[in-house]
Amino acid sequence: MNIVIVGHVDHGKSTIIGRLLADTGSLPEGKLEQVRDLCERTSKPFEYAFLLDALKDEQAQGITIDAARVFFKSPRRHYIIIDAPGHIEFLKNMITGAARAEAALLVIDAREGVRENSRRHGYMLAMLGIRRVAVLVNKMDLVGHSREVFENIRKEYEAFLAGIGLEADSFLPVSGMGGDNIASPSGTMTWHTGGTVLDVLDGFSSSPPDDKLPFRLPVQDVYKFTRFGDDRRIIAGTIASGQVRVGDRIGFYPSGKSTTVSGIESFPAPTSDEDRVRVASVGEPVGITLSEQLYVTRGDLAVLQGQRSPTVATRLKASVFWLSRSPLKVGQEVLLRIGTARVRAHLESISRVIDAASLEGVSNPVEIARHDVAECVLHCASPIAFDVDAGIPEMGRFVLIDNFEISGGGIIREGLPDEQSWVRSKVLQRNIKWEMSTISLQARAERYCQAGTLVLVTGQADSRKKDLAKALESHLFGLGRLTYYLGLGSVLYGVDADLKTPESDSRTEHRQEHLRRFAEVAHLFLDAGLILVSTATDLTQEDANLINAVLEDHRMLVIWSGDSPSTDVKPDLVADRETGLETAVERIRALLQDQGVLYRA
Amino acid sequence: MSAHLKRLENTSVHILREAYASFKSLAMLWSIGKDSTVLLWLARKAFYGHVPFPLVHIDTHFKIPEMIEYRDRLTREWGLIMVYGENRAALEAGETFPDGKVDRLTCCRNLKTRALAHTLDGSWPRFRFNHQAGRYEKDRNTDPYTGVIVGVRADEEGSRSKERYFSARNRSAGWDIADQPPEFWSFYKTDFAPGTHVRVHPLLDWTELNIWEYIHQERIPTVSLYYDQGSGRRYRSLGCQPCTSPIESTARDVPEIIEELRSGKLASVAERSGRAQDKDDGGGLESLRREGYM
Secondary structure, three states: EEEEEOOOOOOOOOHHHHHHHHHOOOOOHHHHHHHHHHHHHHOOOOOHHOOOOOOOOHHHOOOOOOOOEEEOOOOOEEEEEEEEEOOHHHHHHHHHHHHHOOHHHHHHEEOOOOOOHHHHHHHHHHHOOOOEEEEEEEEEHHOOHHHHHHHHHHHHHHHHHHHHHOOOOOEEEEEEEOEEEEOOOOOOOOOOOOOHHHHHHHHHOOOOOOOOOEEEEEEEEEEEEOOHHHHOEEEEEEOOOOOOOOOOOOEEEEOOOEEEEEEEEEOOOOOOOOOOEOOEEOOEEEEEEOOOOOOOOOOOEEEEEEEEOOOOEEEEEEEEEEEOOOOOOOOOOOEEEEEEEEEEEEEEEEEEEOHHHHHHEEOOOOEEOOOOEEEEEEEEEEEEEEEEEEOOOOHHHHEEEEEEEEEEEEEEEEEEOOHHHHHHHHHHHHHOOOOOOOOHHHHHHHHEEOOEEEEEEEOOOOOOOHHHHHHHHHHHHHOOEEEEEEEHHHHOOOOOOOOOOOOOHHHHHHHHHHHHHHHHHHHHHHHOOOOEEEEEEOOHHHHHHHHHHHHHHOEEEEEOOOOOOOOOOOOOEEEOOOOOOHHHHHHHHHHHHHHHOOOOO | HHHHHHHHHHHHHHHHHHHHHHOOEEEEEOOOOOHHHHHHHHHHHHHHOOOOOOOOEEEOOOEEEEHHHHHHHHHHHHHOOEEEEHHHHHHHHOOOOOOOOOOHHHHHOOOOOOOOHHHOOEEEEEEEEOOOOEEEEEOOOOOOOEEEEEOOOOOOHHHHHHHOOOEEEEEOOOOOOOOOOOOOOOEOOOOOOOOEEEOOOOEEEEHHHHHHHHHHHHHHOHHHHEEEEEEOOEOOOOHHHEOOOEEEEEOHHHHHHHHHHHHOOOOOOOOOHHHHHOOOOOOHHHHHHOOOOO
């Protein structure tokens, strides 16, 4: 079991561990003498803490700078004790240590009482999801083993923990120096009946993983190793929760595209059919093969159909803790990683910042400073899949990367809607119900030497966008490419017949639904591998986002016909009035080649 | 498999896959010892029989000959992409401990630390095993490795207990122990600025006993130097012949080593006690590690 020991600087964490190791005979024989020798040579009094401070500069500074790991054994089980630094400068090291732990010992100095980092570390344990906590009131020898001092600290800290939704399993009066209540009961504090640190550690139960939870597999990678004639396409990842069986129907989120598990791989390869793996559970790093050649990549989340679906959103209400020296400002862009997914995201707004040590709110926050915790809204550039309140904390946890470093972490509290949410939910249903062809997208692309793409020519009403689009179609056709021209308006009378009434102009009244249906039609062409050339008047960026939400992985290129865009759309190419039609077509063709839409036959 | 060993295996495989997904130019150090051989086995597990990146061995040319034979045998049998590097200049100038010109620590620095740094960044020649020709040839790939997988364990020695699973090293391969990036919830440092490289440590939580239990259970082939072959001595940690000595032990096979470790007979002896360079100053290995030694 992994145990972390945390608390304010100088409250005696290392001494307690040193004592625990020495008193239970868990030290290699040479170690104790080696440290005693060193102390003698340098004329320092021996301290149990020196046992852990194996590094030179740590001894020079006299403080633990990183989470040292110590292996330790009780009659009941093996432990790894992680000694986390108490110094505020090293909070990121404390978090690193604590995040690996199943349970925590939090040390408070009996003389100094509850200090800033006693609270900060308590808060971080709650954020990190560590639920088993024992509080050790240390240095009891220096307060005359006073029961009153102990009880006062217990009351104060219990109240603090209650405020952040955490309850300590126990409070213990100890002395690292004297060895009281560490491995053996104290001879002086007979009023304490709650056992020793060793008893408490042995009493922590290791909660077994619950495989009744919904299946979640963040896709880590897709392997296709061709050496030694291997033709397997293996979807690899570590199961975050639940179980999967051969034959199960699974969906990949955020898209929702679904297929069947055809096999679970293993190494060494099975020698007989009985040897074959048929089921895999939470915690296992698996490799699965699929019955259909879906386009799956790292970052997708595999889930079991028929079980609770994950939430898909771009806007997240979240609690965030920040570790970087430079603050996270409203509007600032960072990378967000959740599961194996990674997306650009910006801080949309902050509702409140909490000083993690005092838990007091700051008014009108515009930034999250180092070591602060905030309630805020993050906006991702593309949708992500996650879980809130599904009993799978891992699927709601994320980190933020700024300037190549993990600079913060957080927990998603809620998925919030954005302008495309209504479209995305329809697309999700479409994908779940989609009957896959046996011919993969890639096979089509290879056959046609092109990737299905929408080229959308837009501009003002009087621009020559239709001429340009038709000239492009004819040029591509002349090159032997599979292409089709479809004006946005042409969809109006057929596909949109139910929207179109004599009194209404569906172009304005039902513009969004009109665009969605157009995009669904385009999606069919693209899925079939064609280059679809279309026109639309005054396309806005929001329109483009809506179309993209429907097209998903398929590509759209926007060409602005006219001098400069009169809307906020960000075109991939501008064909101004000066440029001849032929030149403009030539430029678009060059763009298609650059973007890998057209390949050489 | 015991639940604990299974958990260790799961985490290590996960980390290997993260490394493979994150670094374009990835390599794994293979010292031929038991730890990095377990790592190699875990890689074959993670990638279903393949090892999709080169294995790098720093050849000091003072290794025990059997180690090199074993390396090349597994290279052939498992179809490994095997690369070795060396410090040719120091060897030719005799700036080694066995040649008597330098002390043990400087010899390590020359033949291992410097050879490693220059092999990783591609500035010195690398030699790659050509499976068709059956011999080593100068490797045409001189790209620096930006991710390097290493089989260090936290229980081996003090400074290793401070390691992250993913540990960034700057341009000069230096390691700033006080200011390491945070690592939590299975998120590792996989983003890095140009000019830095990352060391990946999938075995950090394993102990010496775990390693042997795993070797036993998976039937991983190991060098026979680890076993007593009648002399009442065996190697517990493998290195260069002049600086590595065997320990008193009659353990003849893997189960006997496991029994020996469990009995606590070796509890009072450091695992690397047979490695002379560790003792040369107050913290020989730590000084070496700061400069880029494994």
